[in-house]
Amino acid sequence: MYPAWIRQPDTQPYIQRLNKNFTGYHQLKGFINTTVASVKGRVDFPVYRYAEGLLIYAEAQAELSKLTQVDLDRSINLLRKRAGLPNLDLVKANAVIDPFLAEKYPNLSGNNRGVLLEIRRERRVEMAFENSRYDDLMRWQAGNLLARIPEGMYFPKLGNYDLTGDGVDDIVLIDKATSIPAEQNKEKNSLGITLIYYRAGSTSDDVTVYLRNGANGGTMATETASRKFEEPKFYYRPVPQQQVLFNPQLKQIFGW
Numbered sequence: 001m002y003p004a005w006i007r008q009p010d011t012q013p014y015i016q017r018l019n020k021n022f023t024g025y026h027q028l029k030g031f032i033n034t035t036v037a038s039v040k041g042r043v044d045f046p047v048y049r050y051a052e053g054l055l056i057y058a059e060a061q062a063e064l065s066k067l068t069q070v071d072l073d074r075s076i077n078l079l080r081k082r083a084g085l086p087n088l089d090l091v092k093a094n095a096v097i098d099p100f101l102a103e104k105y106p107n108l109s110g111n112n113r114g115v116l117l118e119i120r121r122e123r124r125v126e127m128a129f130e131n132s133r134y135d136d137l138m139r140w141q142a143g144n145l146l147a148r149i150p151e152g153m154y155f156p157k158l159g160n161y162d163l164t165g166d167g168v169d170d171i172v173l174i175d176k177a178t179s180i181p182a183e184q185n186k187e188k189n190s191l192g193i194t195l196i197y198y199r200a201g202s203t204s205d206d207v208t209v210y211l212r213n214g215a216n217g218g219t220m221a222t223e224t225a226s227r228k229f230e231e232p233k234f235y236y237r238p239v240p241q242q243q244v245l246f247n248p249q250l251k252q253i254f255g256w
Helices: 050-063 069-073 076-082 090-095 099-104 113-126 133-139 143-147 241-246
Strands: 159-161 171-175 196-201
Touching: 050 069, 050 076, 050 113, 069 076, 069 090, 076 113, 090 113, 099 113, 113 133, 133 143
Parallel strands: 171 196
Antiparallel strands: 159 171
């Protein structure tokens, strides 16, 4: 039996720290809320999840043009039901294609294009932070998506924001030229809790939160250097140097 302090949940809303990482979002999936080594060491880690098997089944059936509504109901819709989401409908998915997804995967075609896009979305959500995204993009020949710089949280302008969804302000973004006030002078919300202050600006400014458009808002900036994905080179691994030394007849491919 664990001590009471481990079992009792914190009833206060969790307010993420925006300057903890560049996106503003915190990873909670797989997080073990304890510093006790004996507790953390006894937590099971799934090597292969049932959910992944369901996703693979649905994707394979769709790619083979064998997917039916029954297949969806016994695979992806089990995952959606668990999350309290409506079922994925085969006919509707293929009839009304999400343009946001279609732009990401322009090489998809065929009668099952719409449902395949939804399956890919479902896989990305379900398998988030489980080290499968790179292999998925390679399998789908969508490596160009790796060249896109990730977008962080969106703030349309400076000012107060509610991050917990309870309708009460939690943080305030102030201009880079403004100093964060002393603790006793900080604004409090309707619950009497002191707001968390951040100085916001561009990536070249001395601030705590970087926004794409600086004081004019935008998404939180995550990177400044541009990315590139070389096709077809990056879809292949280079021949290991040790193997080249063993056999000089081996030649590197695609400029590796």
